[in-house]
Structure formats: C-alpha cells, structure tokens
Amino acid sequence: MKELIEAILTHGKAINEDVLLVDSFLNHQVDPLLMHHIGETFAAFFRKKEIDRVLTIESSGIAPAAFTAYSLGVPLVIMKKQTSRIMTGDLIQTTVRSFTKGTEYQLTVKREFLPAGERVLFIDDFLASGEAAFGAIELVKEAGATVNGIGIVIEKSFQSGRKRLDALNIPVLSLARIRAMGPEGIEFLE
Ligand code: 5GP
Numbered sequence: 001m002k003e004l005i006e007a008i009l010t011h012g013k014a015i016n017e018d019v020l021l022v023d024s025f026l027n028h029q030v031d032p033l034l035m036h037h038i039g040e041t042f043a044a045f046f047r048k049k050e051i052d053r054v055l056t057i058e059s060s061g062i063a064p065a066a067f068t069a070y071s072l073g074v075p076l077v078i079m080k081k082q083t084s085r086i087m088t089g090d091l092i093q094t095t096v097r098s099f100t101k102g103t104e105y106q107l108t109v110k111r112e113f114l115p116a117g118e119r120v121l122f123i124d125d126f127l128a129s130g131e132a133a134f135g136a137i138e139l140v141k142e143a144g145a146t147v148n149g150i151g152i153v154i155e156k157s158f159q160s161g162r163k164r165l166d167a168l169n170i171p172v173l174s175l176a177r178i179r180a181m182g183p184e185g186i187e188f189l190e
Helices: 002-011 032-049 062-072 131-143 161-166
Strands: 053-057 076-079 091-097 104-110 119-127 146-156 172-182 185-188
Touching (some): 032 119, 053 062, 076 104, 091 131, 104 131, 119 161, 131 146, 131 161, 146 161, 161 172
Parallel strands (some): 053 119, 119 146, 146 172
Antiparallel strands (some): 172 185
C-alpha cells in the first residue's frame, strides 16, 4: 500500500536491524486518514470471507483493527495481555512470547465475545516471528471458531512469521512487506 510505505519511509525509524519504530502514525500517535485507508483495504480484501468479527491484541493492533471492523460492519474484539479483577467469567487464555519485550504474557479473551462457529479476521500492526498470530489462532480454535483471514499492517518478511503462517493455508494480507532494514534504510518486497 503506497501511502503506508511512504509513511514508513518518512516517519519510521529502524532502531536496529530487527525493530522498526512507527509510533508517530501507527501505535502511539495515530494517523486517522491512513488508518481509514488501511481499514478499507483490509475490508475489501477479506469481505468475501464472510467475516463475523475482527480480533486484535491490545494495544497496538487496536487502531487498524477498529477501522477494519467499522468498514466490514462487524464487532471488534480486543484480546487482553493482562487480566484484572473485573475480568471474570468464562475466559480463554494462551501464553505468547512478546517479540519486542522478550517476555511472556497471557493472551486472554472472554468466551462470550468469541462465539463458536464464527469466522474471525485477525488484524495486527506487525508480523515478526508470528508468536502473536499463533496465539490468536490458538485462542480462536479453543473457542470453536475459525480464523478466515489474517491482516498485517507491517510484515518484516526477513523474520520467520510469514513462512510459518503460509504453512497454515489461511489467507494473509500484509500491507507493507519489509525485505531488510538498518541504518542505510528500509527495503520493501513488491
Ligand atoms: P511476533 O509475535 O510476530 O513475533 O511479533 C508481533 C508483535 O510484536 C506485534 O503485535 C507487535 O506489537 C510487536 N512487534 C514486532 N516487531 C515489531 C517492530 O519492529 N516494531 C514494533 N513497534 N512492534 C513490533
């Protein structure tokens, strides 16, 4: 997606060869026009998959996922990385290893928000090793629903996630695919 690639080239900072900072438009400050376009692009691609709900992980997936859910006219469900005393009832949980923090967290969702039999579109801001996406797929399976599509805003194609997801035969759309990055700049796949 041209507009997204321009935003990455203008505002993104590769803090090393593995981690890209895009906090000025995607996950700290948010560019609503860009998010609107991202939401419409995901919705157009996945509409024929008859999606019942969009699923994401707090907090950086929320902006693109919310715009996608709005464009598809379906609810958005946000998986939590931390539970609280008010999060009670029938919960589904799985353990995920955080790429950026190097720690593990419990991905949690209320079963009532992930009804069995539904078709789910998982949206996230980044795809690196695929741990977050695999955690989401695991939760959806546990709920008795199915992941009918995966939408990624920025895929770091030089890391293992995309290959791992392709092996599952779930349609994946990544709006920007980074071949390599570092102090000399950022290179994209077609
Ligand atoms: P994975 O689970 O695929 O290894 O990593 C995906 C998750 O880690 C995403 O939800 C995202 O929040 C975070 N992440 C992975 N790589 C990056 C990165 O280069 N920059 C930022 N800001 N977040 C990342």
